[in-house]
Amino acid sequence: MCNGNTALNFGKMITMAFLNLFTIEEIRQPSLVRPLQARLTVFNGSGLIIGYISWMNAARSARIPKRLPNEPLRDFQQRLTSSWAHKAVATNEWQMQLSAAFFGYPEARSLETAQSQWKAARLADNRPSLELVDLALTSFDDYSVNALWTLRYRATQEVFELAAFLCEAKHARQRQIGVCILSQLGVPEHAFQEEATKLLLTVLTKEEDEDVLLSLLYGFGHLGAQGCVAEIAALKAHPQADVRLAVVHAIMYEGSPAAVQALIFLSRDIDSEVRDWATFSLGAQSRRNNKALRNALADRLNDINADVRFEAICGLAERHDERAIAPLLNELAMQDVKEEYLEAVESFGTPMLYPALMQLKARQKGPSEKLDRAIFACRPHVTKQD
Secondary structure (H helix, E strand, O other): OOOOOHHHHHHHHHHHHHHOOOOOHHHOHHHHHHHHHHHHHHHHOOOOOOHHHHHHHHOOOOOOOOOHHHHHHHHHHHHHOHHHHHHHHOOOOOOOHHHHHHHHOOOOOOOHHHHHHHHHHHHHHOOHHHHHHHHHHOOOOHHHHHHHHHHHHOOHHHHHHHHHHHOOOOHHHHHHHHHHHHOOOOOOOOHHHHHHHEEEEEEEOOOOOOHHHHHHHHHHHOOOOOHHHHHOOOOOOOOHHHHHHHHHHHHHHOOHHHHEEEHHHHHHOOOHHHHHHHHHHHHOOOOOOHHHHHHHHOOOOOOOOOHHHHHHHHHHHOOOOOHHHHHHHHEEEEEOOOOHHHHHHHHHHHHHHHHHHHHHHOOOOOHHHHHHHHHHHHHHOOOOOO
16 A cells, blocks of 8 residues: 555545445435434534535445535545434444544544443443334334444344344344344454354345345445355446445455455446445555466556546555556646655656656645655665765
């Protein structure tokens, strides 16, 4: 990964959780969006950005949040990490800025305090697990979210068996809820991880419903896809782009040759979002550095999608592949150079970019720490003569 790009790519890393709970029909429910807008307005006093609201309406008709035209990547990251849908499915390790507002603790000025209060409330819920399952199945509001998380935190043998039973149910909605419970049972640790993974793999091999498939694939993103890559990769040519995108998220952290080959295939997908995430997975998430992977990244240098091109450049720069030099020079010659490209230059650290960096510094009106770091990384090495 390019140095300093952890924050930049954080939005991509957490979006994999988006579909693990809600179906498209649920996301389209206006009743879910409006109450949260009101809570956001109240909670804005403690520093939250009200601009997230515009995405809430768009989320009702989209499974995965889309980047807006000309939207800076870091702004996109903020919208993603603050999305209400992700909050409902993300594990505790993700620090969601809107969790306090959504779960009803507006008095909490500390995010950690709000999360602790919310988790404590879920653990204090002593309703029978069967009642909570029924609520999760029949409700489409935050009560359903709370019930689902209570079951996940409870993580008992009884909950596991109930979820396993749902995974074999006739109705797709029941199977989906079963998958959603199992994929995050006991978070942030994973209770029954081996058993849950085997069960989800069994469901995957015979599942035909698209929404359940999506929850399964994103569920493997939580549990880990080790030992399941072949079955998941078999869906890489699925006719629905949403499913192909979910395949990327399921295997993006698996470094096996089979996973890399599937990601290379998906980096050539007809859908630009699938290409973007697959290229990001190859360039930023994979630790591999072989000819096939580098060639796949190089193939995306002229992609029509700017995000795909950026991921390809960063991936090649991280691997010190000289095919990244020409596009980096083009970016450095722009009137407004994005900081993300300076991070890629710093990662590459080649003197071939030094003159262009010095020209950029001469054009700069003010100081730039990232530019200075890139210049330092690319400075020519001076050897003293005896």
